[in-house]
Amino acid sequence: MSFNEEIAKRRTFGIIAHPDAGKTTLTEKLLLFGGAIQEAGAVKSNKIKKGATSDFMEIERQRGISVATSVLAFIYKDKKINILDTPGHKDFAEDTFRTLTAVDSVIVVVDVAKGVEEQTEKLVEVCRMRKIPMIVFINKLDREGKDAFDLMDEVEQKLKLRVTPLSFPIGMGYDFKGIYNIWEKNINLFEGDSRKNIEETIAISDLDSPQLEEIIGSKPANTLREELELIHEVYPQFNKEEYLAGDLQPVFFGSALNNFGVRELLDCFVDIAPTPRAKESDTRLVQPDEEKLSGFVFKIHANMDPKHRDRIAFVKVVSGTFERNKPYLHVRLGKNLKFSSPNAFFAEKKEIVDISYPGDIVGLHDTGNFKIGDTLTEGELMNFKGIPSFSPEHFRYINNADPLKAKQLEKGIDQLMDEGVAQLFTLEMNGRKIIGTVGALQYEVIQYRLEHEYGAKCTYENFPAFKACWVKPKDPKNTEFAEFKRVKQKFLGHDKYGQLVFLADSDFSIQMTQQKYPSVELFFTSDYQ
Ligand code: G4P
Numbered sequence: 001m002s003f004n005e006e007i008a009k010r011r012t013f014g015i016i017a018h019p020d021a022g023k024t025t026l027t028e029k030l031l032l033f034g035g036a037i038q039e040a041g042a043v044k045s046n047k048i049k050k051g052a053t054s055d056f057m058e059i060e061r062q063r064g065i066s067v068a069t070s071v072l073a074f075i076y077k078d079k080k081i082n083i084l085d086t087p088g089h090k091d092f093a094e095d096t097f098r099t100l101t102a103v104d105s106v107i108v109v110v111d112v113a114k115g116v117e118e119q120t121e122k123l124v125e126v127c128r129m130r131k132i133p134m135i136v137f138i139n140k141l142d143r144e145g146k147d148a149f150d151l152m153d154e155v156e157q158k159l160k161l162r163v164t165p166l167s168f169p170i171g172m173g174y175d176f177k178g179i180y181n182i183w184e185k186n187i188n189l190f191e192g193d194s195r196k197n198i199e200e201t202i203a204i205s206d207l208d209s210p211q212l213e214e215i216i217g218s219k220p221a222n223t224l225r226e227e228l229e230l231i232h233e234v235y236p237q238f239n240k241e242e243y244l245a246g247d248l249q250p251v252f253f254g255s256a257l258n259n260f261g262v263r264e265l266l267d268c269f270v271d272i273a274p275t276p277r278a279k280e281s282d283t284r285l286v287q288p289d290e291e292k293l294s295g296f297v298f299k300i301h302a303n304m305d306p307k308h309r310d311r312i313a314f315v316k317v318v319s320g321t322f323e324r325n326k327p328y329l330h331v332r333l334g335k336n337l338k339f340s341s342p343n344a345f346f347a348e349k350k351e352i353v354d355i356s357y358p359g360d361i362v363g364l365h366d367t368g369n370f371k372i373g374d375t376l377t378e379g380e381l382m383n384f385k386g387i388p389s390f391s392p393e394h395f396r397y398i399n400n401a402d403p404l405k406a407k408q409l410e411k412g413i414d415q416l417m418d419e420g421v422a423q424l425f426t427l428e429m430n431g432r433k434i435i436g437t438v439g440a441l442q443y444e445v446i447q448y449r450l451e452h453e454y455g456a457k458c459t460y461e462n463f464p465a466f467k468a469c470w471v472k473p474k475d476p477k478n479t480e481f482a483e484f485k486r487v488k489q490k491f492l493g494h495d496k497y498g499q500l501v502f503l504a505d506s507d508f509s510i511q512m513t514q515q516k517y518p519s520v521e522l523f524f525t526s527d528y529q
Contacts, residue, residue, distance in 0.1 A: 003321070003357070007288050010359030011273045012082040012316075014099055016124070017109035018117035019088040022139040026109055026256040027072060027083060033266055034074030034081065070301060070314060071345040071361045079270045082345070082361055090119055091439025094390060095299070097126055098372060098420060102298040102316040104359065105133040105273045107265070108159075108249075109256075112138050112145030112172070116158040124159045131246030133274055136163065137265055142190070142255045144173035149230075152251060164235040166250040167264050168227060170220055177216050179253055180204075180224060181264050182231070183238075187215060190260055240272050276359035279318045281375070281382040286319050288358035293320035293328060296384040297374045300366070300419040302453065311419070312343070312363045313370040318384065322356040328376045330369060331383055337376075339364050372420040389495070389526040392423055392436030395465040395503060396443060401457035412454030416446060417496055425468065425493035425501055434463050434493060434503070465491070465503035469510060469522035472500075484517045495526065 001009075017023040072083045084103055086096040100106070106127055110116060127134055136155055138148070146154070152163050170177040170187070178189040186203040202215060207228065212221040242248035250268070254261015276288040279296075286294050299314040315322070322328075327336040343363035344353035356362045364370070375383045400409050413433065417424045423436040437443060443460055450456045471492075473481040485492065491503045502522060504510045514522060 003291075004289055006357040007359065008275050009078065010080050010082065010276055010357065011105070011270065012084065012103055012276060012359045012361070013105045013107060013269075013273060014084045014086045014096075014103040015107045015109060016086055016096065016100075016120065016127070017088055018111070018114070018119040021088075021109045021111045021114070021117070021120070022256045023086075023088060023109050026107075026137065026139065026262065029256050029259050029262045030076075030081075030083065030266060031072060031074055032259070033263060034076045070299065071363075073345045076266060077270050080359075081270070082359065084361065086123075088119060089439075089441075090122075091437070091441040093119070093122065094420065094438050096123060097390070098298050100126055100130070100132065102296075102314075102361070103132065104275070104277045105135070107269070108134055108136045110136060110138050110151070110155065112140045112151065112253075113143055115146055115151060115154050121158055124161070128160060128246065133244050133246055134161070134249045135243075135265070135269060135273075136161070136249055136251045137256075137261075138251060138253045139256050141169050141172060141176055141179075141253055141261065142258055148172070148227075148253065152235075155249075155251065161249045162236065162247060163249050163251050164238050165231055165253075166238060166268060167252045167254070167261060168224075168231065169253045170216055170224055175220075177220055179261050179264065180228070182228070183250075183264065183268050187212075188261070188264065189215070190255075190258070243272060244274055276318070279384055281384050283382040286382075286384075288319050290319040292378040292380070293322055294318045294375065294377045294380070294382070294384075295322060295362070296376070297370050297372055300370060300372060302415075302419060302449070311366045311368075311370075311415075313366040313374075315362045315364060315376060317356050317358050317360045317362060319358055320378070322360070322362050324352070324354045329379050331375045331377060331381060332371070333369065335369075337369065341365060368415065368418075371418045389423055390438075391468040391524050392438055393467075394437045394440055394443070395425075395434055395463040395468075396460040397463050398433050398435050398446075399459045399461060401459045405454075405456045408454045409450065409456035409458060412450040412456050415454075416449060421446060421449075423468070424496050425503065427490075428492045428494065428500075429489050434465075435460075436465075436468055463503070464505050466506055467504050467510065467524070468495075469502045469504055469524060470495075470499055470526055471502050472521045472523065474519040474521065478519060480517050480519050484513070484520045488513070497526075499526065 015023045015027060070085045074081055084099050086099050108124055138151060148169055155161055155163055166183040167179050167181045169179055176190055178187055180187055185205060204212060207225055236248060238250055239248060252261060252265045256262060278285050278287045295315045295317045297313045297315055301312045324342055325338055325340055327338045330337050341352045343350040344356055350363060400406050422442050425434045425436060447458055450458055488502060493501050493503060495501050
């Protein structure tokens with residue numbers, strides 16, 4: 001197969017959803033269709049039950065051993081499909097944001113009864129801003145839920161999407177009879193049998209045919225005709241170009257648990273979802289079919305087994321081929337590195353591969369060379385853009401609780417920050433370290449991991465900040481900047497790249513600062529330059 005055919009074969013995407021909407025269940029059913037797993041229950045949920053840190057530790061432990069769950073790959077209809085795992089829990093939202101920089105499209109799962117939930121709103125907003133093509137899957141149709149039209153309205157309004165249904169439910173909950181597939185023009189009847197893998201579909205080329213009454217009964221048949229008429233009038237025609245440009249989002253309905261409506265989704269997905277897309281770097285746009293390798297690290301996964309303290313850096317191949325034992329330039333370090341055992345992922349397994357193509361994810365064993373966002377090339381000096389840090393929402397001093405283990409603590413903090421677990425700020429005034437996180441859960445995770453992986457102990461102390469603002473003076477030499485630094489010295493620190501950060505204690509203080517020091521610009525993400 002030629003290089004271009006390999007690229008054309010690949011579909012790399014993420015599933016985003018609020019916890020419990022059915023992401024894990026859908027992933028599993030997709031893998032079943034791909035023949036990558038034989039039975040349900042094979043995919044580990046990365047779900048964290050409310051407040052249970054132990055759940056997280058257990059999950060992380062399992063995942064540490066089987067990191068392959070971060071990428072699940074399978075073949076379907078000759079397409080190589082890579083699903084990138086995205087944690088739904090809000091405390092790990094940043095991990096998901098970073099993963100979204102490596103996907104070429106997403107599927108958004110919405111619970112038919114709960115509708116659009118908070119976490120989905122946030123994640124979809126990021127995808128919308130990046131113009132990532134999205135397909136919406138409305139799940140749990142076997143349950144009583146909201147009216148299908150109301151739901152599509154909700155998706156349009158809350159997620160600010162422009163939708164068009166490509167399948168439509170016939171009844172819902174107890175009266176759920178099946179799905180009319182607008183895309184393929186056929187009906188799929190629901191029998192509520194979750195063991196069934198591939199359903200039989202009945203082709204209906206003419207909706208006016210009395211065959212429709214025979215299949216679903218006369219009342220549902222009339223309702224369906226009316227609803228389809230309405231869809232035709234109200235919603236835009238599906239158009240692949242608009243979908244690929246991020247301007248139109250097709251909607252599917254189904255029940256992941258019952259494996260219903262999933263095949264329709266997958267068949268359409270392999271037809272329309274984008275092949276690996278070009279990516280912007282700081283110097284130019286990189287096309288996937290370029291001959292030379294380029295790629296970037298979007299995730300680092302620690303091995304939770306203390307006996308093997310190596311990590312796996314996940315690299316998305318953007319262009320060219322990634323080959324085993326070939327030297328590549330680690331641009332930030334200015335160093336050539338060779339990898340003797342790059343991993344590829346298949347279903348829940350990982351294996352060493354000789355060659356990977358654009359769209360693929362390669363897992364590299366790492367002993368501390370990589371940080372999130374690092375770029376690999378064949379010599380070109382460029383860096384891929386698009387993994388900014390967002391301001392954390394919680395801030396605490398981190399203190400060493402075991403004076404004999406100061407070095408271990410330092411190393412542990414350093415490595416955990418490289419993994420992107422949290423952000424570290426060092427106060428300019430006294431060098432004290434502050435950890436900033438998106439959710440409170442991370443503090444426990446950090447404490448646990450420092451102890452179990454590095455043998456270091458820490459305690460925390462509150463730091464009264466509310467937001468981190470990256471500071472950029474219009475003129476670093478003017479007196480206004482000097483005055484700002486003097487007045488705010490207690491709240492100034494540096495992030496791990498040495499950038500100046502103002503740790504503001506309230507929105508009011510941010511506003512006052514902006515008014516008082518107009519030549520000192522404040523930014524809420526780290527990629528302001
Ligand atoms: P998540 O990864 O998005 O967090 O969701 P997950 O797939 O774990 O699904 C959350 C719950 O919703 C699970 O039930 C799952 O069985 C259920 N579910 C998923 N799809 C459907 C569907 O189409 N219909 C119905 N009725 N339920 C569905 P649970 O009781 O929380 O977990 P479990 O004990 O069944 O695993």
